[in-house]
Amino acid sequence: MSSLQFYNSLTRQKEVFSSLIPGRVGMYVCGPTVSGESHLGHARPFITFDIVYRYLRHLGYQVRYVRNITDAGHFEEEGRESEDKISKKAILEKMEPMELVQKYTNLFHWAMREFNNVEPSIEPTATGHIVEQIVMIQRIMADGYAYEANGSVYFDVEKYHRDFSAKGMQYGILSGRVLDDQLETTRELESQEEKRNKADFALWKHAAPEHIMRWQSPWGEGFPGWHIECSAMSNKYLGAEFDIHGGGMDLQFPHHECEIAQSAVCNHQIPAKFWLHNNMITINGRKMGKSYNNVIKLSELFSGSHEILTQAYSPMTVRFFILQTHYRSTLDFSNEALQAAEKGLRRIWEAFTQLNKFVVLDNNISAGDPDLEQHCFEVLSALDDDMNDDLNTAKVLAGLFELVPVINSIKDGLIKNNALTTATMLLMKEKFNTFLVDIFGLKDEKKHDDQKLGAVLQLIADIRKDAREKKDYATSDKIRNQLLEAGIQLKDEKDGGLSWVLV
RNA sequence: GGUCCUGUGGCCGAGUGGCUAGGCAGAGCUCUGCAAAAGCUUCUACAGCGGUUCGAAUCCGCUCGGGACCUCCA
Incomplete structure (x- = not known):
């Protein structure tokens, strides 16, 4: 039998899978942002990596599967109105931020159960790991790869790229992007003056007064940046280097690229060996997205x-x-x-x-x-x-x-x-x-383990059989047709017997 | 504009340089009181144009089309 191969986005080729520690696998998958209800697109990564999880376990691995819940609300691209998605909606709906987050977390869990996905080993929340994120930001700052500006902290991408290219961890290693191109093509955005460079990304963001979700930090009250939570939590639960990092292809850049940079500064290595990315689900050829107005929850x-x-x-x-x-x-x-x-x-x-x-x-x-x-x-x-x-x-x-x-x-x-x-x-x-x-985690959705229903159907089947033997087809067809309307399909078997399925 | 992916029969979709993908739909037949289910058989393919090769849907080039990322995004 062949051995398991994964297409590794990092190396852009299929590679034979072997775990860092024999018999054990650490896997991190980017979970949902619970600022809204999950849609069809979310089904793909969580089912895909459920298969990965199930298959690795089938092969005998002991797997620690970590899938986070992003409940801290990532802010928008710097330059636009700095606003926390979750906080904004919370105001609209007159709910506490955590109440909203809980509601959508519950809905997410409901959907995962419906899909028969196995629960991850650990499902950490961003809000539960603010301290870890702050500590990680401090380490990055201490090494000189981040700077503070007006209560926000930014990652110095250009410096990182300069220093880490020699170590084989250039910025763009995962996505294949060239930093110089990025610098030229990144759109001009307002209020960029805080950042030294357009490619820099936020590690910590100063919270405006109207911002409800906020935490104390060495840089004042604010909230964590987009990418730091996954780095902090994967590091905490899986270590500096683990086996598999998964997520949707749309996360490859910038999210995963930034994760690599953050972890590389702190741990001097790329955090995961295998980077797996599932492709998108499209509707009429277009990715699902609010801007396309084609989101099916x-x-x-x-x-x-x-x-x-x-x-x-x-x-x-x-x-x-x-x-x-x-x-x-x-x-x-x-x-x-x-x-x-x-x-x-x-x-x-x-x-x-x-x-x-x-x-x-x-x-x-x-x-x-x-x-x-x-x-x-x-x-x-x-x-x-x-x-x-x-x-x-x-x-x-x-x-x-x-x-x-x-x-x-x-x-x-x-x-x-x-x-x-x-x-x-x-x-x-x-x-x-x-x-x-x-x-594959498939299950019978029409399971009929009701013995009383079985007995009733057996009786009806007998009646229908009698009718057919008497050539009373009006009766036998009526039974068959009405049961079908009720969602029970009768099948006349070759041996004269009769079976039924729920449809 | 930059980076990358992709174009398979009515629809959805695997795929390897030479050997039936598969599902759904359609057609015919068998079974059946009639159906359904099931079985058997069967029609539509590899965007276009060149090139490499004994041989390409599969490799290369060009053209055209579609998409993703570059901005929160699964």
Whole structure:
């Protein structure tokens, strides 16, 4: 079997993954800013890195997964009205800042549960780590890479770049940007006079009087800059160097670039070995964003209450939709694509459910159908390699889909139950369970473990069977059609039996 | 303007220098009282133009199109 490879944004190539400490992995993923409700775009990184987390654990690693909550509110680009997003909205809604932050944090957690994401090991908040951030800023200042101006502190990008280029940690190492170009192309902004250089970024920002969220610091009352929280918290919980840093591609610059600079000054090394970035979800070819007015909130997605949506899409449908694409490709949203995902998921899930019901022959060592046996074995064997190849979940799913007709044919008796060896049948069961449930985190949203409902349906099925035998098709069709309207689909099986699924 | 990514059949999407991706939709057939489900078969591809090569959707160049980042952003 191949070994796990990730595409490392830092080196711009696929690399075999090995952890710094054998058997253990430290992973930091940039979490949400809880100044508003999470939208469809947020689903991608958190599902993607949930897969990374699940897969690493599946491979036997003990993983510490740190995903922060940004609740301190990053200020806008310097030069514009300095305003804290969270504070501004809090005033509008007449809520305490922390009350607002709590509300959206709760909503975020709700969405994560809906998606069946495993909780991170540590979920630190920015507001809970103000002290760590201040200490880190002080260290950067002590080394001469930051300066104070009017109660704000800025990172001296040019000096950092000059000194650290020789150490292989130039500013732009992650994003591929050239600092000199940056200096020329950065837009002219108002009130830049505080900064020595246009490329400098804020570590600490002086709080204007109307600013509600504020903390005491050596530089007066203010709040932390955009990038320092992730550096401070990843350093605290994962150390100076850890294995994986993840996030959306849009965070690569400036956010992650700045994190590297901050950590490099403090710890003299790039904080993470592997930098993984998921691509964006687009709607009609455009990234979701307030400026495009095409933001679909997760609650709207699940309920279908957005004008773009022609129907509601369940969390598992969305999860499956995301898994059908490689995480580094853009994924374009459309109702048609989501509906295709919904049907595809149902098809594979029903086959999976069926597979789990099969009673495997005890000692079938010679396949009744050698060609099929070989085909199945090859497909099953390729799954791990595809997953190891930078998490090609799309290809793994395609492989599993190839086996769906086999499963259905066995069920319908079109393929004899001795066609495949016991070993292959058991392998098939194992792989379906491992990938769909353990690694992909899919679950049955229509689970019907209600025994009373089962009994009622069994009765109805018997009545319908009697009606059909009497050729009373009016009755049998009425039962079938009305149940379908109620969301229960009856299926007449080849053997004369009858099964049902919730739709 | 700068940096980078991308262009696959009706839709969504994998993909490697030569070997069926897969899903959804469509068509035909089988099964069925009729459906549904399922099975089998099947139609539409690799933006365009050059080049490298025995051979390219896959490598290179150009043209055209789309997108991301450069500003909070998943």
